[in-house]
Amino acid sequence: MKIGKWLLPALVLLPTLGTPAQAQGVQNYAPVTDERLLNPEPQNWLQIRGGYHGNGYSPLNQINAGNVKRLVPVWSYSTGQLEGHQAPPIVNNGVMFISTPRNQVLALDAKSGKQLWRYQREFAEDVNHPHPTNRGVALYKDKVYLATMDAFVVCLDAKTGKLVWETKLAENKHNYYFTLAPLIAKGKVMVGSSGAEYGIRGFIAAVDAETGKEAWRTYTVPAPGEPGSETWPGGDVWKSGGGSVWVTGNYDPKLGLAYFGTGNPGPWPADAHPGDNLYTTSVIALDVETGKIRGHHQYHWNDNWDWDEVSTPLLFDVKRNGRTFPALVHPGRNGYLWLLERKQDGIGFVDAKPFVKQEVFTAIDPKTGRPTYDMSKRLLVGQTTTFCPSHWGGKDWPPAAFNPQTNLLYIPAHENLCVTLAGEAKIAPYQPGKRYVGTDASKTRLFPRDGAKYIGEVQAWDMNTGKKVWSYPYPDMDINWGPLLTTAGGLVFAGGSQDRKFRALDARSGKLLWEFVTNSGITAMPASYMVDGVQYIAVQSGWGVDAQKMTGRLNDSMNRKIQVPQGGVVWVFAVK
């Protein structure tokens, strides 16, 4: 190829790629210490959910139920990207860091919206990215960390956006890719891999925050001989067993344990991977120093409904029967609301009950939490099955939120959705990088239950009583892919719908107090922060990925023609 002889030297002279496009930089940057991560200031939003607890709670109350109707946009910013925008703004003393699909990172003045720097990762032309999204950056000291869709961890200088180091952790040609924001604790940058629909072996890995050197790696599917391997069939099934890690873990600093949710085993049909399949569809507790698994709870065994339990349980205290204990609370994709107990030596089961109509589990063992199934609902090779909730579950990845003022848990739910899946007659052997699902996607049918009056909703639960307190059903059979934010102002912020709305609900009653139609649909985590005495609410709007796919499937079955426009915008609101 003659072109190569002159092309390469010429390209070296091109503008630098992977470095800031506009290097104005950040002045007087406040390093993010361990102490600050443990005790974040109310005016800042230093982690994707506001703290290690993962509760999506802001202690700011300047914007409240009394004045939220005067909430107006104060600035916005076009990201220049299509696809699913899911990352929250991370704010440190007036500087906002936000990531977009295709691993762009923006540093913006959180008050004015002025761009301070921009990083854009460059990818190979044939990069694999079946879920083109990114769920946020992590801050530590004077650096910004990003997990990339080609399975690297990238470290940027927080002041300039310049690349400090990058570490490749897995082979993207084999469809390992990262969608989550890193979790940083004790100087370890922890990330996990997506790709179970392509036969990956899921893992969580930690790299040293200073050097980028890999510190440990823990697979969600054990190798033969390791604990849990007895729950897999023999042969090489474990090597492509799935167990993706889609979402950032939460961290209990007292126990030194990070909690991560894990995805489904693959391929989907139950008889393609007989056994319980640890540690898929589980929560696992990892020692952040070593990566050792200190405890696990598998929500349901031998998953075959694509009920990834990717969301991380929220960490807050719950009081039951006169006893207050450190809990893990998880509204599951399997439609059950799980209450577990954090312990030094493991994870204890406390309670589980359905928060949406669920037709697969027939019983839950009161001691262990192990469900019993209606075996006729299982997806098997060469067979078709119909079940509710659908394979997108009662709640997919969008995080729930907990408000210590109201003592309520808020769940972005999908009620009344069912699906028919068809297992392939014969599953082709695993090939690296090839789709490895085991269903005939052309025969998938997603549909609302007969007589259903709504699909998307926000639910509020009191975990001390185990009772639902209120529900806000979305109008017009709309769906809900909106991560939640709750504040000390007595509010719950929620997007997630095809009508492109961002809305504020009364945290105590669920009453709609305010709404605003954005450019696209909101599937990103909202955040709140304060600069110069003014509280802001910020969120990205940019529809794509699974929300877009669900819209397409429901258009088919409900004879609708809904199209949600794409293109990302950062929106920042304040009360005027």
Added chain:
Amino acid sequence: MEQRRSLLKAAAVGGVAMVLPAAQVAQAQGNPKEARPQEGDRFVLSEGDKKGAAVKLDDLKPGGPPVTVFPQDAKDGTVRDGSRLNQVLMVRLDESQLKNDTKSRAAQGVVAYSAVCTHTGCDGLSWDAGKAMFKCPCHETEFDATDGARVVAGPAPRRLPALPLKIVEGYVTAAGAFTSRAGVIQT
């Protein structure tokens, strides 16, 4: 990725930081396994029990189902399986079904398209024999195989690139390159 690393190193020595995509480097340097299909290439099955077998016209059943193939250099036998963007969907249809441009690219009813969706780059497209359409498993885009794989439904921004074909000594053979760039084009 090694090429990328050494390039980074070289760039760093020269005082310029830059990153060049690995596939672009490989193409520029002429790695034949990563080069896109070229005129004269034959095809081999990329999956299934007969993986690696050459594709002849007589192997393709009229009406489908499609096969997924990689191009193969007819001269030295190199299979161009070094890039996922080289996956090609091939199906034999009734010639009378084919629209103008599609007919001119087809060889005795056999049509070929990039197997990678132009939306987010998914592969593993399913086949709807009744409608003669490919459907992407990721976001439901439907492509009409009889009409240049134009988008009939769904979010993909453009059709699948087509590959013109001819029959040489019974083998299905590329008569040219993809009609447009395979994969996702970033705006």
